Amino acid sequence: DAGVIQSPRHEVTEMGQEVTLRCKPISGHDYLFWYRQTMMRGLELLIYFNNNVPIDDSGMPEDRFSAKMPNASFSTLKIQPSEPRDSAVYFCASTPTVRDRGIAEAFFGQGTRLTVV
Amino acid sequence: RKEVEQDPGPFNVPEGATVAFNCTYSNSASQSFFWYRQDCRKEPKLLMSVYSSGNEDGRFTAQLNRASQYISLLIRDSKLSDSATYLCVVIHNTGNQFYFGTGTSLTVIP
Numbered sequence: 722d723a724g725v726i727q728s729p730r731h732e733v734t735e736m737g738q739e740v741t742l743r744c745k746p747i748s749g750h751d752y753l754f755w756y757r758q759t760m761m762r763g764l765e766l767l768i769y770f771n772n773n774v775p776i777d778d779s780g781m782p783e784d785r786f787s788a789k790m791p792n793a794s795f796s797t798l799k800i801q802p803s804e805p806r807d808s809a810v811y812f813c814a815s816t817p818t819v820r821d822r823g824i825a826e827a828f829f830g831q832g833t834r835l836t837v838v
Numbered sequence: 839r840k841e842v843e844q845d846p847g848p849f850n851v852p853e854g855a856t857v858a859f860n861c862t863y864s865n866s867a868s869q870s871f872f873w874y875r876q877d878c879r880k881e882p883k884l885l886m887s888v889y890s891s892g893n894e895d896g897r898f899t900a901q902l903n904r905a906s907q908y909i910s911l912l913i914r915d916s917k918l919s920d921s922a923t924y925l926c927v928v929i930h931n932t933g934n935q936f937y938f939g940t941g942t943s944l945t946v947i948p
Contacts, residue, residue: 762941
């Protein structure tokens, strides 16, 4: 497996534009997470899905952010309209189900570095 | 209160030194614990799990103190290649959410 694949790797956009980030999880993983990382706040969980269903979106900063997972192999995170304070690295990660004390490693994509000017 | 709190550092240590990081967590129902490593401009990757009895992997030792709700990572004989950000992670027993600390930055100096 090629691992978690995110696209684009870098995105520069103007304030007010719509931005769509994409993620392909590892096949067979039934959990998918979207994180945002900044120097000030570290790695923040935005939303996560289990079997394509959003479980917890309490980390989504505001209504400008939305995420979908139409099938087991694809998810999107959309920001519309984008603002300069949205500039960050956005990571997608996938894991299999955690069972007891079993190791369920979170595999991260390489991230999308978003700059909103 | 944050789920997981870490001292952000930075820790600057000479090669060969021993360095320790601590991390506290707020939810006593936390079930699983890990240390991840993140290199500059890269994604986080699993370094090691943390077991109740403590565990060692070469120069790295992880420990868990459930009573005080903290986990630790000890690195012995630091190498230049250990320079990175170390993130502690907890998972609750009520779900599969990975809660990450903000990370502790380590620089090993020649």
